[in-house]
Amino acid sequence: MSFSTEWLALREPFDRAAREGSALDLLPLTEGRPGSSSNNDGGDALTPYRVLDLGCGTGANLRALAPRLGGTQRWHLVDHDARLLAALPRVMTEWATTHRLKMPTPTSADSLLCIEGPQQQWRVELSWQRADLVHELDTLPFDGCDLVSAAALLDLVSASWLAALLTKAHEVRAALLFALTVDGRIDWQPVVAGDTQVTQLFTAHQLRDKGFGGPALGVNAVPRAVERLVALGYRCVQAGSDWELAPDSGARLLQQMIDGLADAALEQDPAARDLVLGWRLRRLALAAHSKLRVGHAELLALPLASEK
Template identity: 50%
Template sequence: MTGFSADWLALREPFDRSARAASAAAFDLPALALRLRRGDPVLGVLDLACGTGANLRALAPRLGGVQRWLLVDHDPLLLAALPGALAAWAEAEGFLFRREAEGLGIEGPGWRAEVQPLRIDLVQDLAALPLAQVGLVTASALLDLVSADWLDDLLARACHAGQALLFALTVDGRLDWTPRVTGDDRLARLFAAHQRRDKGFGAALGGAAVDLAADRLRALGCELKLAPSDWVIDGREGAQAQAMLAAMLAGIAAAVRAQDPGAAALATDWEARRLRLLARTRLRVGHRELLATLR
């Protein structure tokens, strides 16, 4: 699986938070948590490709009550960074944070979470996921990286075990630049093609991931809710947005060069022209949220 650095995850998290806040009204997470507990005081949550815990930070306060999080990633560097990232978040928010023998504990107003990191290779060892221990399976920014076969396997396992599924921040292929410059459309097509290359799971779904997942889940008998959660990155808002835009430009240009070496000069020129426009550029990157529950 393609690796992601802790620096990149930290850079994108404020934009993830804003995007998810815009979609929050579509999902009544306290009601979902109550339903999934089925009388048990503790809600088990399995977070796939957890990185440094951004999905927990977004969801735990909204779910409420007592929670037990199993945070799964294959990357030992990200798992090593996880306690520090959660401790810093807890301190900034005024939450209680503690290290325990088998994991971590975090407590905020109206909720408490026990946290256990797990190193599991999602590509090779999907069968090792402790699905029986949880009521909710979740992931953020994962589905567009995986293959149709891998996704089918995960969905079948989770639905068979009776879990609800919440997939956040899956890209849907939309890139909307303001102002526009020559080359936007061609680079967008090449970037979309690169997103469908193998990221370790087989040919990636890219922008088709949400629609395919929705079709598969309906066939498995699930009820679905979908909501947009677009990144809006506006360089007029200052240094943080401009740093994110610069990272996006570098990533898109590098992907285009890898996808079509013949477009390398175009990608380099396009990146340079867009960098000169950074302070007045606005980019919308399409994402969607998907919640599936068994009928």
């Protein structure tokens, strides 16, 4: 399943706002780590915190997390879409320029870019590769990873693929962070006829095979991941990260959501054409006066201290 650079750029500000407003505490990832802002023991600030980011797109997860993690980081980004990876250097450079971040020369031979935060509060060296996450998972560099991360991915994957990923992370005792996983809540204000039916069809569509070797987990993704992670000996922490869309700030995304929900509902049940198209017309007519909350969940899984 692929996404356009335009769609990823459109949603990124809303993803960032949702994650910044989340109650998820990332301190357990950084506390006591050499080079982290929470560590004052004089440890080696150059010791990198290694992150493997799956389904990276153009690097939005790095842009959201790196300033929060702090310290010295080394990210390896993976995606199957060559177009998104080709755009990644440009997008990362534009982000660094906009936020007046430095781009020093990488010190690692494996790194392709380096970005440094204000007052050297954090530093990231990043590399990336094209890989099929379904068929090439075993080839990815899990060894030495401190964190395996993914944003807006978990609800797309199958149960078997998730089990394989969690097993790989467990083998190297890496923490995991899954961001922006849909949880099934789609709340419109004001309500119009057809909201419930279209949401039900959309939710059913999310359970179809998205290219990960079986039916997608959809809204069941976080509960299934937690169940498996607890069995593997992880401590799991969850929090919400909902999109809040309103006409003044999210008009384009609101329209995209209306069209996307309608398209998925029609694909799920072509016989519901009249219902879905009628709903779409009503929603578009009210778009300038509507608000939408889309429920997302954050999941942080930490290996037990005795095993890390």
